[in-house]
Amino acid sequence: MEFRLRKGSGVPAYQQIVQQTQQALRVGTLRLGDKLPTAREVVAATAVNPNTVLRAYQELQRAGLVESRQGLGTFVVRTLGRAEGAATEELREELDAWVARAREHGLEREDVLALTASAVERLFQPSHSGNGEPA
Amino acid sequence: MIPGSAALEAVELTLRHRRRTLLDACSLRLPRGAVCGVVGPNGAGKSLLLSAAAGLVGPDSGRITVLGRPAGSAQALPAVGYLDQRRSLYRRMTVAELLATGRRTNVRWHQDRALELLGLGRVPLDARIGALSGGQRTLAALATVRGKAPQLMLLDEPLAELDPLVRRAVLGLLLADVADHGATVMLSTHILTDLDEVVDHLVLLDAGQVRLAGQLSELLTAHRFVDRDGSSVLVRRERPDAAAADADGPTLDELVVSYLHAPGPGRWLAPGMRPDAPHGALIA
Numbered sequence: 001m002e003f004r005l006r007k008g009s010g011v012p013a014y015q016q017i018v019q020q021t022q023q024a025l026r027v028g029t030l031r032l033g034d035k036l037p038t039a040r041e042v043v044a045a046t047a048v049n050p051n052t053v054l055r056a057y058q059e060l061q062r063a064g065l066v067e068s069r070q071g072l073g074t075f076v077v078r079t080l081g082r083a084e085g086a087a088t089e090e091l092r093e094e095l096d097a098w099v100a101r102a103r104e105h106g107l108e109r110e111d112v113l114a115l116t117a118s119a120v121e122r123l124f125q126p127s128h129s130g131n132g133e134p135a
Numbered sequence: 136m137i138p139g140s141a142a143l144e145a146v147e148l149t150l151r152h153r154r155r156t157l158l159d160a161c162s163l164r165l166p167r168g169a170v171c172g173v174v175g176p177n178g179a180g181k182s183l184l185l186s187a188a189a190g191l192v193g194p195d196s197g198r199i200t201v202l203g204r205p206a207g208s209a210q211a212l213p214a215v216g217y218l219d220q221r222r223s224l225y226r227r228m229t230v231a232e233l234l235a236t237g238r239r240t241n242v243r244w245h246q247d248r249a250l251e252l253l254g255l256g257r258v259p260l261d262a263r264i265g266a267l268s269g270g271q272r273t274l275a276a277l278a279t280v281r282g283k284a285p286q287l288m289l290l291d292e293p294l295a296e297l298d299p300l301v302r303r304a305v306l307g308l309l310l311a312d313v314a315d316h317g318a319t320v321m322l323s324t325h326i327l328t329d330l331d332e333v334v335d336h337l338v339l340l341d342a343g344q345v346r347l348a349g350q351l352s353e354l355l356t357a358h359r360f361v362d363r364d365g366s367s368v369l370v371r372r373e374r375p376d377a378a379a380a381d382a383d384g385p386t387l388d389e390l391v392v393s394y395l396h397a398p399g400p401g402r403w404l405a406p407g408m409r410p411d412a413p414h415g416a417l418i419a
Contacts, residue, residue, distance in 0.1 A: 005332075007328075007331050007332050008328065008331060012332075013332045038314075039314045040311050040314040040315050043307060043310040043311050043313075043314045044307040044308060044310070044311040045307060046303075046307065047303045047304075047306035047307040047310060047332075047333060048310070048332045048333065049170055049310065049332060049333055049334065049335050050170075050310060050313050050314040051335050052332060053314075
């Protein structure tokens with residue numbers, strides 16, 4: 001996986017790394033046993049301080065999502081959410097079709113994100129929203 | 136090199152030119168593996184501090200050591216890479232000749248690392264230095280620094296003439312050297328946003344004096360804004376508070392500006408960068 005880090009976005013880079021990893025674990029682009037890019041690879045591609053990457057990986061390790069193995073790298077040991085299985089596959093296809101339609105109707109990226117975010121806000125009760133994810 | 140020694144240590148470092156004091160009793164200690172931004176207004180002494188660390192100018196009083204050796208000494212030089220602000224290179228030499236000189240004059244030489252840097256700006260190897268653009272000349276000079284695979288890189292305004300994409304790629308390579316080999320980088324700049332998410336240490340110079348030095352997280356969590364007579368003033372906390380820093384702590388920008396403008400918190404050398412701090416490697 002490749003991290004896309006935006007500086008000056010108000011979200012610290014280590015948080016962006018944590019969030020993007022969680023996201024990848026949720027949608028299944030990162031699976032059990034997958035290796036995260038090395039700190040060196042992330043640093044070279046994004047020009048963030050090496051400690052920032054290490055800090056993010058430590059946080060993911062504390063959350064029990066990844067495990068660092070001496071000399072080998074950092075590996076996924078747990079995935080997130082229920083984004084696996086046939087039902088999820090079907091939901092994803094429906095969503096892809098929906099997003100494609102939204103684009104055909106001339107909606108911008110931000111419009112689509114706002115629409116989906118507001119639907120999620122409306123339909124998920126507050127008690128369901130935590131989902132065991134670190135704040 | 137002396138294992139366990141600091142990447143750089145200055146104790147009461149003072150440099151004068153004629154009657155002017157250009158560096159005034161500067162003390163600081165930079166651990167190995169640090170990426171340190173050196174900032175401050177024009178004439179603050181940023182370039183002079185870097186060239187003193189490179190051993191090009193000797194102190195009038197006080198001392199400066201790099202990697203445990205006196206700056207500029209025969210033991211220190213092979214492990215130190217220095218990019219000067221003027222990118223002094225022989226203008227009539229071609230880039231290829233420059234690399235050949237690097238290979239000949241250095242104990243260790245990593246042609247691949249030098250070429251990697253030149254590739255970022257598509258610098259032609261057969262071009263004469265004098266014919267290169269400012270940005271390309273910077274890359275050529277940086278290539279000779281990186282080819283040495285130095286343990287300490289002293290870079291005077293390394294990003295000044297680079298376009299944003301190349302700038303990020305160059306920083307990426309330099310930071311990768313830190314991740315790979317535990318290299319230490321000290322770079323000066325005028326542009327604070329260049330340092331965002333890049334540096335983990337900061338030195339603020341003003342009029343030849345160290346106004347502020349420390350690990351960045353330490354500096355940011357050790358200060359807070361308070362309301363005083365209707366205006367917001369930056370003060371030092373009694374003890375660092377990472378949890379509260381998001382709410383009332385400064386940004387890097389605000390920290391630097393507050394220190395440069397009175398009434399500010401004055402001068403502060405965070406415990407980790409004081410010369411008497413216990414030795415040890417970084418990686419927080």
